[in-house]
Amino acid sequence: MAARIIFAGTPEFAVPGLDALVEAGVPPVAVFTQPDRPAGRGRRLTPPPVKRAADRHGLTVHQPERLGDEEAARIRELAPDLMVVVAYGQILRRNVLDAPRCGCVNVHASLLPRWRGAAPIQRALLAGDEQTGVTLMQMDEGLDTGPMLAREGTPISADETAGSLHDRLARIGADLLVAHLAEILAGAITPEPQSEEGATYAAKLTQAESWLDPAEPAEQLERRVRALAPVPGARIHLGGTQVRVLAARACPGRPDDQAGTVAAASGSGIEVATGEGRLCITRLKPAGGREQSAADYLNGRRLAPGERVQ
DSSP states (O other): OOOOEEEEEOSGGGHHHHHHHHHTTOOOSEEEOOOOEEETTTTEEEOOHHHHHHHHHTOOEEOOSSOOHHHHHHHHHTOOSEEEEESOSSOOOHHHHTSSTTOEEEEESSSTTTTBSSOHHHHHHHTTOSEEEEEEEEOOSSSSOSOEEEEEEEEOOTTOOHHHHHHHHHHHHHHHHHHHHHHHHHTOSOOBOOOSTTOOBOOOOOGGGGBOOTTSBHHHHHHHHHHTTTTTOEEEEETTEEEEEEEEEEEOOOTTOOTTBEEEEETTEEEEEOSBSEEEEEEEEETTSOOEEHHHHHHHOOOOTTOBOO
């Protein structure tokens, strides 16, 4: 397939799409990604995953702070047929959207119009959605409001985490892109406008949302744990120490349970009484410590029934 494609993406979610284009014999003529940022305890400048993948494929990489007029002119000079955008991290202006012959196509991790925005995977899990998927969308100047070119759904399992769903949707998106690429380039797909009915916004999760509130029902808390696993992890205080909860399940409570207290603690899990039922914590990471099972955590710490958590 002789096509001039530009790829724009930044995080790990975008890497399968870039890899798929190269494997399909249409390596991008240029890759745009965010600049290197400080990361880790040493705050060393670290390239984003897409840059590392592009370097591995020997592709030309551009890392502007923003896609302004100068970058739009550079894109036009490349005479692209299409720009593929996967979690790039910027809203594209009209001068960029109109530069490629076939415009810009976005690979979005939800079944639009549900969960437009930055955190569709986490929001789907928090809401208890039974299904999600990937949408190929012709981009406009709105936030994930453009007409749809293709969609593929997938069920959300009862034990799905943000990490496992992220990896699965990234692969689905890459396959969906390659499967429809020739049709997109040929103008053979009639874009389907999104309905505003059922549209929801997937705002990025705030730090405050990472805290578990034992006054909430256990099922809701379990969804929060899964939506935040493996990183950054839901947070709670146990035994006066902050821990990140990496795995937990809702289980039945008892009439005498007091929400916000340790109801039971054993090798099978730490059961916290909640507003409805109990949250059984099975894997956690204490502040400054390593990830471990509840059994390993209790080997070095004693949690008494009735002890307060927060």
